[in-house]
Amino acid sequence: MILEKYSMGVGDRFGRQGVAQLGAFVKAAQGGINVVPVWNKSYREHSTIGTSPPEVRAAADNAVNKLGWQGAYFVDADHVGRKNVELFIESSDFFTLDVADFTGRRADDCDIRKFTEKHAGRVGELKLPGMDRALLITDETIREAACKYLLAVKEAACIYRMIEDVKGAGNFVTEVSMDETDLPQTPLELFFILAAVADCGIPAQTIAPKFSGRFNKGVDYVGDVANFAREFSDDVAVIAYAVEEFGLPGNLKLSVHSGSDKFSIYPAIKKVLEDYDAGLHLKTAGTTWLEELAGLAEADGEGLDAAKNIYSEALGHFEELCAPYSTVIDISPERLPASAEVSSWTAEEFAAALSHDPSCDLFNPDFRQLMHVAYKIAAGMGTRYISLLDKFQEIISANVEENIFERHIRRIFPASR
Numbered sequence: 471m472i473l474e475k476y477s478m479g480v481g482d483r484f485g486r487q488g489v490a491q492l493g494a495f496v497k498a499a500q501g502g503i504n505v506v507p508v509w510n511k512s513y514r515e516h517s518t519i520g521t522s523p524p525e526v527r528a529a530a531d532n533a534v535n536k537l538g539w540q541g542a543y544f545v546d547a548d549h550v551g552r553k554n555v556e557l558f559i560e561s562s563d564f565f566t567l568d569v570a571d572f573t574g575r576r577a578d579d580c581d582i583r584k585f586t587e588k589h590a591g592r593v594g595e596l597k598l599p600g601m602d603r604a605l606l607i608t609d610e611t612i613r614e615a616a617c618k619y620l621l622a623v624k625e626a627a628c629i630y631r632m633i634e635d636v637k638g639a640g641n642f643v644t645e646v647s648m649d650e651t652d653l654p655q656t657p658l659e660l661f662f663i664l665a666a667v668a669d670c671g672i673p674a675q676t677i678a679p680k681f682s683g684r685f686n687k688g689v690d691y692v693g694d695v696a697n698f699a700r701e702f703s704d705d706v707a708v709i710a711y712a713v714e715e716f717g718l719p720g721n722l723k724l725s726v727h728s729g730s731d732k733f734s735i736y737p738a739i740k741k742v743l744e745d746y747d748a749g750l751h752l753k754t755a756g757t758t759w760l761e762e763l764a765g766l767a768e769a770d771g772e773g774l775d776a777a778k779n780i781y782s783e784a785l786g787h788f789e790e791l792c793a794p795y796s797t798v799i800d801i802s803p804e805r806l807p808a809s810a811e812v813s814s815w816t817a818e819e820f821a822a823a824l825s826h827d828p829s830c831d832l833f834n835p836d837f838r839q840l841m842h843v844a845y846k847i848a849a850g851m852g853t854r855y856i857s858l859l860d861k862f863q864e865i866i867s868a869n870v871e872e873n874i875f876e877r878h879i880r881r882i883f884p885a886s887r
């Protein structure tokens with residue numbers, strides 16, 4: 471099973487927007503931008519909402535049937551580990567093996583020694599096509615990379631084998647992810663991570679490193695854009711070389727997690743994809759749920775009331791909602807409007823504060839991030855929330871589709887040549 475060159479992960483927390491999401495991919499294909507949809511949902515989301523992996527499969531199949539989508543599509547067991555992968559094996563055909571917790575932990579000395587000996591011949595300058603300077607490899611760089619990442623890759627191999635035992639080799643797509651860590655991985659570290667991935671026999675088709683800068687949920691990139699552009703381009707060069715050098719799958723590509731809404735780095739990413747003719751998996755951050763909220767707010771009346779209620783509940787449960795997401799949100803409580811203020815907002819004011827239009831004066835990124843993690847509140851509303859989604863489906867669908875197509879696919883993925 472080979473993942474296409476361009477793919478995009480979309481999440482659908484409440485399982486109602488599959489058709490609208492797929493509509494964006496249909497529109498893109500009509501315009502010559504071929505991107506494969508991947509529906510992803512993590513164990514954390516399933517537990518918060520009370521859903522199970524087979525429901526994601528059913529929703530994806532349903533959307534595909536409804537729209538007569540002829541292209542490929544996947545269902546991603548997002549951020550799985552040894553403890554929960556079993557729940558996902560049957561219904562998924564894409565597995566994001568999350569080994570972030572194992573980075574920085576030391577493998578045993580014997581493994582580290584074997585790895586450094588095996589790759590000792592790489593000491594020296596590594597100059598890759600497209601890079602304006604060489605990467606310097608010393609014995610120490612190899613040993614350090616092994617100390618930091620070998621155990622994590624071995625863990626990925628262990629999860630991979632659990633899946634392979636059931637599904638059989640070649641019947642699913644494998645991603646190795648290390649993005650939810652504190653420290654970014656340098657291009658040189660990525661090179662040795664890929665060496666270890668190959669040594670461990672993991673046929674990874676995508677790899678999700680942590681890039682420098684902040685990838686907060688639902689808002690723009692925070693960091694030095696030029697620096698990111700260089701790092702991204704170096705990573706792409708490293709991957710192209712590692713594929714040849716280590717015999718990794720030829721379609722191996724970068725996966726950018728929490729990649730939605732990072733408008734300021736999209737031009738740089740698109741340019742690198744074009745320059746290198748490289749692939750990309752862009753994983754969005756559950757922002758379809760924010761489009762549901764924006765749609766409810768725009769619908770006014772009971773839709774707007776529900777959105778306001780969710781906000782005021784979210785304010786009351788601030789700590790509890792934010793804690794699990796501490797590495798991927800940055801909210802200043804003093805920039806959050808009081809409940810009373812929000813309750814006086816019109817439909818337009820609410821939607822403008824929430825919708826990610828950086829040029830709009832009313833847009834409030836702190837408000838948006840809090841709403842992003844507030845899906846637990848909506849889940850707690852049970853059937854009332856779902857029935858509102860059904861009632862205002864038309865306006866919500868339009869938002870969902872436009873967000874994926876206009877703000878994301880069009881800006882980041884090159885059209886076919």
Ligand SMILES: [Zn+2]
Pocket residue numbers: 549647649650727728
């Ligand atoms: Zn991730």
